[in-house]
Amino acid sequence: MNADDSVIGRIETEVALLMRFAEATRRATPVEAHRSLDRAAYVILRYLDEAGPQNVSALAARLNLDGSTVTRQVGAMEREGLIAREADPNDGRGTLVSATASGLRRMSTVRMARAEIYDEMLASWSETDRAELATMLTRLNEALAARSQARRRP
Amino acid sequence: MNADDSVIGRIETEVALLMRFAEATRRATPVEAHRSLDRAAYVILRYLDEAGPQNVSALAARLNLDGSTVTRQVGAMEREGLIAREADPNDGRGTLVSATASGLRRMSTVRMARAEIYDEMLASWSETDRAELATMLTRLNEALAARSQARRRP
């Protein structure tokens, strides 16, 4: 049986395809929107916005990145004024990273632009179908998150 | 209104999340599966399997990559015996890239492994829900592809 004959095969194919599209779209995005807030910066700001100030380790765990990578990322973001770093009052070893107003503004702009793109792209979809897509993606991510958890504590 | 309050906002959020998961999963994949067939190699082999031998430019266009990037990729893949290169009989400038049996075998192995992961991950889903997810992903990709087309010929 060809892998594509099964529903699971189709899911694998479509997720792979989605990855390629997303990458290509990101790279093709005009400089003023993309370079101003590269991928890691965007997700970091999203998370800080959602969960409040975090230390580097927490960010690394959340983003599934090495601590050193996050250190460099937030270093660059600090230079651009997107986030601020301060000593963690509860742990002298830690560094608390918090989003600045400017950082949140930039994140929000990117987010609105992306939502706009999806809105245009799905213009012909019914509201029901859009809701169904959102639900399915949410559930897929929940499944992925559960698997991540399971793998981290084997 | 917060962007997440709308269905479109949720879709944007979930796709961004899915990207992070997919990246992290790819990086966390054990060497024997991952290094043996890195991301670009996998999609190149998938495309060659689907569409037959292609020259470098066609691959680059399809994958939304620069020609030089594809040149290097197929160079590495040739060294590993995953693809073969020959002069394009129809165009002396071109190089025809074709998958080898070994390359297709490796691709298929990776594909099955991935399908297996999805299968486990979605074990608790009903067949109806799985089918619904596959359908929604397919439709989302169609919308993305349509947008790509539109942007390429503006």
Added chain:
DNA sequence: CGTTCATGACTGTATGTTACAGACGGAAAA
């Protein structure tokens, strides 16, 4: 209270992927 171990951040280094610019040769057009 001091020693030892664990943890958080950071730095040095290496790798992989990518793009852009330029070279070179073959193809197509004038």
Added chain:
DNA sequence: TTTTCCGTCTGTAACATACAGTCATGAACG
């Protein structure tokens, strides 16, 4: 035939990332 265009390849640079090691702080335990 000459000029221009196109496909591939090579040189170079940027960037994100991981791994290993360093340094400082906190925690546990005798």
